[in-house]
Amino acid sequence: MNTYYLNQNNLTLPANNGGAIVLSLTANSGRIAYRNKINTIIGILHPGIELGVDQYGYRWYVHHHYKNTVPTIEREDKFSLGETIYYDNRNVNYSQYQILERALAAWWNASEYHWLWQNCQHFVNTIAHGKSKSEAIDQIADGAMIGGAITGLIGLLTGNKALMQIGLGVAAGGAVGKGLSRLK
Numbered sequence: 001m002n003t004y005y006l007n008q009n010n011l012t013l014p015a016n017n018g019g020a021i022v023l024s025l026t027a028n029s030g031r032i033a034y035r036n037k038i039n040t041i042i043g044i045l046h047p048g049i050e051l052g053v054d055q056y057g058y059r060w061y062v063h064h065h066y067k068n069t070v071p072t073i074e075r076e077d078k079f080s081l082g083e084t085i086y087y088d089n090r091n092v093n094y095s096q097y098q099i100l101e102r103a104l105a106a107w108w109n110a111s112e113y114h115w116l117w118q119n120c121q122h123f124v125n126t127i128a129h130g131k132s133k134s135e136a137i138d139q140i141a142d143g144a145m146i147g148g149a150i151t152g153l154i155g156l157l158t159g160n161k162a163l164m165q166i167g168l169g170v171a172a173g174g175a176v177g178k179g180l181s182r183l184k
Helices: 075-082 096-111 120-129 135-158 161-181
Strands: 010-014 020-024 032-036 046-052 061-062 072-075
Touching: 010 032, 010 046, 020 046, 020 072, 032 075, 032 096, 046 096, 046 120, 061 075, 072 075, 096 120, 135 161
Parallel strands: none
Antiparallel strands: 010 020, 032 046, 046 061, 061 072
16 A cells, blocks of 8 residues: 545555554544643643544554654654643634645655744644644744843843844844744
8 A cells, every 4th residue: 555545434544564554533533632842941842633543542643753854643652752642722724624634645745844944833733724833933933032122122221232232133033033934
């Protein structure tokens, strides 16, 4: 088997051994699920899209992770890495079936991971919301813009030209980073 098949009840995926993995679609198929990223300072969330459940009751997810380079479909134990899995309750722009179709197409097209414009959050937001966006990059960029603006203002008010320039540079860097994050 060299492709996948999706219908209203099942998803059939190619297996590494040449066979197939059959997943039953559930009420959670197509939902955004996430876990906490391990070893991060600011509490970044790692999202994926739940696909379905196999014959043994394991849930399967499609997600984009830097260690895998391209989007990957994995069983819940590999996706979670021992962390609790939660569901995202934000509204999405597509039906359950459309999200599954979009997720499978993104997996099949295998876009290479890039932390700035094709990370796990970009991957899921593009599939479910139609927008290339990373909440983590936005959080970091917003912090840089605010911190840089405050630093620049302090430099201006104290007459410290170097501090003002550093602050403006940090703020500009945050703005550029946020803009670059949304290019694809």
